[in-house]
Amino acid sequence: MVTEHLPCKLWPLLPRASPVMKGLCKDVEKPDECRKKRSNTKLLPLLLLSLAAAGYTYSNFLINLLSWPPHRYDPFLAKGSNGAVATETETCSEMGVEILRKGGNAADSAVTSTLCIGVMNMFSSGIGGGGFALHRTPSGNISSLNFRETAPGAAYPYMFYNSPLDAQLGGLATATPGELAGLHALHQEHGSMDWFDLVMPAAELAKGWAVPKELARRLNISKDWILRDAVWSEWLAPNGTILAEGDRIERPAYAKTLETIAKHGVDVFYKGDIGDSVVETAVNAGGILAKSDLESYSVVKDKGYSTNVRGLDIHTCGFPTSGPVMLFMLNALNELDLIPARFNNPDSLHKFIEVMKFGFAERTRIGDEPFMNDTAPMMNILNKTYAEERAHQITEKTHTWQYYEPDFEGKDTHGTTHLTIVDDDGGVVTLTSTVNGWFGSHVLDTQTGIILNNEMDDFSIPGHPNLFGLWPSPYNHPEPFKRPLSSTAPTIVQRNGELLVALGGSGGSRIFGSVLQTLLHILDGKDPSSAIEAPRVHDQLFPPVVSFESGFRSSLIDEMKERGHNTTVFDFNLGVADVQAIVIEGDQLLAASDSRKNGIAAAY
Numbered sequence: 238m239v240t241e242h243l244p245c246k247l248w249p250l251l252p253r254a255s256p257v258m259k260g261l262c263k264d265v266e267k268p269d270e271c272r273k274k275r276s277n278t279k280l281l282p283l284l285l286l287s288l289a290a291a292g293y294t295y296s297n298f299l300i301n302l303l304s305w306p307p308h309r310y311d312p313f314l315a316k317g318s319n320g321a322v323a324t325e326t327e328t329c330s331e332m333g334v335e336i337l338r339k340g341g342n343a344a345d346s347a348v349t350s351t352l353c354i355g356v357m358n359m360f361s362s363g364i365g366g367g368g369f370a371l372h373r374t375p376s377g378n379i380s381s382l383n384f385r386e387t388a389p390g391a392a393y394p395y396m397f398y399n400s401p402l403d404a405q406l407g408g409l410a411t412a413t414p415g416e417l418a419g420l421h422a423l424h425q426e427h428g429s430m431d432w433f434d435l436v437m438p439a440a441e442l443a444k445g446w447a448v449p450k451e452l453a454r455r456l457n458i459s460k461d462w463i464l465r466d467a468v469w470s471e472w473l474a475p476n477g478t479i480l481a482e483g484d485r486i487e488r489p490a491y492a493k494t495l496e497t498i499a500k501h502g503v504d505v506f507y508k509g510d511i512g513d514s515v516v517e518t519a520v521n522a523g524g525i526l527a528k529s530d531l532e533s534y535s536v537v538k539d540k541g542y543s544t545n546v547r548g549l550d551i552h553t554c555g556f557p558t559s560g561p562v563m564l565f566m567l568n569a570l571n572e573l574d575l576i577p578a579r580f581n582n583p584d585s586l587h588k589f590i591e592v593m594k595f596g597f598a599e600r601t602r603i604g605d606e607p608f609m610n611d612t613a614p615m616m617n618i619l620n621k622t623y624a625e626e627r628a629h630q631i632t633e634k635t636h637t638w639q640y641y642e643p644d645f646e647g648k649d650t651h652g653t654t655h656l657t658i659v660d661d662d663g664g665v666v667t668l669t670s671t672v673n674g675w676f677g678s679h680v681l682d683t684q685t686g687i688i689l690n691n692e693m694d695d696f697s698i699p700g701h702p703n704l705f706g707l708w709p710s711p712y713n714h715p716e717p718f719k720r721p722l723s724s725t726a727p728t729i730v731q732r733n734g735e736l737l738v739a740l741g742g743s744g745g746s747r748i749f750g751s752v753l754q755t756l757l758h759i760l761d762g763k764d765p766s767s768a769i770e771a772p773r774v775h776d777q778l779f780p781p782v783v784s785f786e787s788g789f790r791s792s793l794i795d796e797m798k799e800r801g802h803n804t805t806v807f808d809f810n811l812g813v814a815d816v817q818a819i820v821i822e823g824d825q826l827l828a829a830s831d832s833r834k835n836g837i838a839a840a841y
């Protein structure tokens with residue numbers, strides 16, 4: 238049985254170990270209490286007992302996950318007045334700031350930081366993946382870049398019908414990568430420094446560095462499959478044991494690949510030797526990726542979408558991201574007078590969860606726009622009146638999924654990264670890039686060091702939930718050159734053209750809900766670090782569970798139970814979704830990265 242990707246949907250559903258959880262972090266209004274490094278080792282016996290009782294078969298994986306010692310750095314709020322970069326690692330935030338210091342702008346810095354994260358947090362992103370970005374010019378113009386992976390030309394709607402796991406592991410899981418094309422487009426349109434100088438810092442880093450805390454944690458969690466795989470273990474467990482924090486890790490092939498891209502541009506990937514090697518590896522691993530897929534890849538540029546609530550213009554990327562769903566939720570919350578939302582008030586919390594359930598129902602109507610026969614239901618999500626009508630359908634108690642009218646298919650029958658950058662002139666990049674599951678498809682091209690994504694799993698397979706437990710939608714089947722639905726939601730907030738906030742996040746189906754909750758906390762006056770660290774709630778309709786991160790008052794959760802919600806609480810330290818945000822306060826830039834992923838922002 239393949240177990241490696243299960244936790245993405247599983248671990249927030251782990252049964253609550255209440256005796257240990259109590260008192261860890263009680264009050265959402267006091268995020269400082271959540272800020273102490275904590276051990277989750279005490280949870281292990283309880284959780285394993287619960288898992289055994291529930292009949293789970295992948296306990297090895299969970300032992301690795303739960304036996305890991307305290308892993309988080311303390312949250313950190315970076316302050317500066319010239320520029321700020323919030324990425325998942327201190328090294329990459331600093332590297333991004335260094336580009337700003339040298340006179341580069343947000344687009345320049347984003348190229349370097351994104352490539353840096355692809356080197357260091359290779360379990361989340363890399364040039365074998367793809368994503369979305371929102372850009373703001375200093376004068377306030379906002380545009381969006383869609384560099385999502387596309388289904389290969391040989392893809393077809395039912396390609397995973399008999400073998401859904403092929404969408405997660407192996408060559409067939411890999412869609413045509415878009416990250417390099419996206420960074421190239423960002424640089425062409427908005428960059429000011431030489432491409433070579435932006436790519437080389439990541440190439441240098443790839444030659445070797447000391448394994449940081451978060452990478453060590455991910456390696457430890459993934460060690461069973463890595464140790465079983467000769468190709469991966471030669472790299473990540475050179476002496477027979479998985480690399481640990483502080484050990485030196487090297488990616489010489491990836492360093493060479495980045496150096497070649499620095500010197501010769503992205504065509505060496507889309508039209509040259511590097512691409513040839515990637516295609517060969519994907520095909521040898523059972524995939525259908527072809528040279529022509531790489532050659533024909535293009536970035537989609539548009540203006541994104543926005544809504545105006547309380548005098549704020551909230552911008553995000555368009556379909557197939559879940560940015561529009563987040564705008565729907567904002568419009569509904571606004572109608573309910575819940576901006577800012579008060580998560581410590583039972584009525585507000587219940588309504589927020591209900592809005593989220595309506596949001597997830599709307600999400601089932603989304604697909605890749607050029608492939609939709611009828612775009613009207615999808616566009617309707619952006620209609621304010623529609624969101625307001627939905628808001629008025631919220632009642633005192635929650636309902637079963639049918640009430641929210643999703644377009645699930647077959648229900649009756651049957652490693653992402655985010656970075657946010659603001660430069661001295663008010664230029665912004667907020668960018669999410671992903672290889673989807675941790676270490677993507679687990680296919681590594683040893684020639685180039687590139688890890689191939691498993692983004693095909695973001696398409697729908699009739700009758701099968703994906704990696705994140707999301708039920709299939711009829712508008713999201715694989716088709717040649719189609720882009721799968723995404724939960725990402727890069728976001729920029731302005732008032733009368735003045736920049737206020739930029740943020741985004743990673744974490745599968747939890748992404749847009751996490752971005753929204755963080756934004757609501759910021760609008761409620763919290764600094765970005767406190768807003769990020771506040772515990773979050775999530776309900777995606779299926780499975781029918783509201784999951785709370787530890788930190789919500791237990792009386793609040795009891796109130797939710799009384800309103801009919803099926804609740805579960807999981808340890809905040811598991812780090813299931815992560816947000817990176819920058820807030821502009823006068824002439825100060827406040828930047829924070831999520832401590833759930835050991836992120837540290839930098840500013841100057």
Ligand SMILES: N[C@@H](CCC(=O)N[C@@H](CS)C(=O)NCC(=O)O)C(=O)O
Nearest residue numbers: 245652653673723724725743744745
């Ligand atoms: N491909 C997905 C996002 C993939 C994703 O977020 N993956 C999870 C892996 S389980 C992740 O990176 N979570 C945050 C983390 O592991 O830090 C999308 O576009 O919606």
